[in-house]
Amino acid sequence: MAAARRRVPQGMIAVALAIAILVPLAPGHAQEAGESMAAYAPAMLPDHVRDLDTRPDAPRYDIDLALDVTPTEATITGSQTVRYTNRAPAALDRIVFRLYPNLNSYGGEMDVSRVAVDGRPVTPDLDETRTVLSVSLPEPLAPGARAAVEMDFRIAVVEGRARLYAQFSYLNGVLALPNAYPVLSVYEPGRGWWQVADHPQGDAVYSETAFYRVRVTAPQGLILAASGSEVDLSDNGDGTLTHHYAAPLMRDFALFASESYVTLSGEQDGVTITLTFDPDRPQAKAAARAGLAMTQDAVRIFNASFGAYPFAELDVVQTPTGAGGIEYPGVFVVTDSIWNPGEDFFEFVIAHEAAHQWWYSLVGNDQALDPWMDEALAQYSVAVYIRDREGEAAYRAALESFRVQYDRFTETGEDNVIGEPVTAYPANAYFSLVYQKGPLFFAALEDAFGTDAVNRMLREYFAAHRYDIAEPNDMLTAFEAALGQDLDEWFAEWVGPFAVG
Ligand SMILES: [Zn+2]
Numbered sequence: 001m002a003a004a005r006r007r008v009p010q011g012m013i014a015v016a017l018a019i020a021i022l023v024p025l026a027p028g029h030a031q032e033a034g035e036s037m038a039a040y041a042p043a044m045l046p047d048h049v050r051d052l053d054t055r056p057d058a059p060r061y062d063i064d065l066a067l068d069v070t071p072t073e074a075t076i077t078g079s080q081t082v083r084y085t086n087r088a089p090a091a092l093d094r095i096v097f098r099l100y101p102n103l104n105s106y107g108g109e110m111d112v113s114r115v116a117v118d119g120r121p122v123t124p125d126l127d128e129t130r131t132v133l134s135v136s137l138p139e140p141l142a143p144g145a146r147a148a149v150e151m152d153f154r155i156a157v158v159e160g161r162a163r164l165y166a167q168f169s170y171l172n173g174v175l176a177l178p179n180a181y182p183v184l185s186v187y188e189p190g191r192g193w194w195q196v197a198d199h200p201q202g203d204a205v206y207s208e209t210a211f212y213r214v215r216v217t218a219p220q221g222l223i224l225a226a227s228g229s230e231v232d233l234s235d236n237g238d239g240t241l242t243h244h245y246a247a248p249l250m251r252d253f254a255l256f257a258s259e260s261y262v263t264l265s266g267e268q269d270g271v272t273i274t275l276t277f278d279p280d281r282p283q284a285k286a287a288a289r290a291g292l293a294m295t296q297d298a299v300r301i302f303n304a305s306f307g308a309y310p311f312a313e314l315d316v317v318q319t320p321t322g323a324g325g326i327e328y329p330g331v332f333v334v335t336d337s338i339w340n341p342g343e344d345f346f347e348f349v350i351a352h353e354a355a356h357q358w359w360y361s362l363v364g365n366d367q368a369l370d371p372w373m374d375e376a377l378a379q380y381s382v383a384v385y386i387r388d389r390e391g392e393a394a395y396r397a398a399l400e401s402f403r404v405q406y407d408r409f410t411e412t413g414e415d416n417v418i419g420e421p422v423t424a425y426p427a428n429a430y431f432s433l434v435y436q437k438g439p440l441f442f443a444a445l446e447d448a449f450g451t452d453a454v455n456r457m458l459r460e461y462f463a464a465h466r467y468d469i470a471e472p473n474d475m476l477t478a479f480e481a482a483l484g485q486d487l488d489e490w491f492a493e494w495v496g497p498f499a500v501g
Pocket of ligand 1: 001374378
């Protein structure tokens, strides 16, 4: 997520702000897994198709969604099957899903019905926040064993309702539908299932890399943008189309739609980049052309600096979100109020959200517990983008603008480390510390050890943890390995205390 818009008259920088190791239980089982891997290949760049075979035990979602849109409400009728392998060292007695649309900050209404495990009906527990759905298993799931959890669901989105960042909404004809299905939570050995339901600010979702096959049936006139690649389109002959998506190795599936949308596409390093926007808004087409060039540059710069973006597509979607922008796997949104080629914040947000494809989407983290891991790195990445585009002086100016914003905060007498959970920071402290002080940590490492060393640290970290979830100690370990030097004191001073595993 990009910080809410702040007007500071200093230009954009002033924002400151192989082969799968499958254990065939039966011949049919192996064949099923092999076929589904082939189905995902079109969503990967050719050099990364083999990545599909590196996570044979990752969850597999098969989702059907039907969109029905009236002037006052949109409804999503869905069903899904999730095949889940227990990768924990002990048996599991339940599998937990998160119903994000029911968060107060999302403002949707989501109901789940007809839950079954391996074909046997079960009655799940829904917590008082209506966001934690615990599916008790008829029998404990042994380590390495797999269960198929089926469920039906229905989501209502009231037109005009805009909570927090309006990230889940139906506004001005735009449907913003991230997490519009029951999302598996994360099972952390020793801690159990993650079920934080408090979302005061920042990003709400914590999830793990999975394989998605999603079929979306929608009125013919709706233009869709989503995570992954559309691999097939069928005409149902009743005024609706079914869009078939493959979204492998992604930790979420996000969907956006509007009758007003048009698209503009380009290519960078083999990645098809598509901007989806409303052409009738002022400056929209010129902004899309400029935004495409910025996104192409971001992909080029971050590929070279951090490691390769492996997916065939990256989408940028104009929505009315109240945040500057929000990141999702394979897609990010930019708010329509800055969708203008003359708006400096437009370029900042594009670079920041594009960087989240590396920091959050590919290298995952618990966004509620360790928001600095993706947000501070995304901010620092903007400075890296600026240096490539505009030179060293512009890079220094970008860092200075972060410092000015951070200093303005500490003038109140407050300060803190950057490594606290979202809930530990009051609103202004969150943005001042995680978004402004945070990037200064990586810049300080660069001043101390050199640009090449920091590039090596980030490449090592990315290579070691892409498609996985990283914790602070993982970043410390990767950085120390790349540098050949102890960084405990650096992390203690800037990030604060964290468990060293
Ligand atoms: Zn962000």
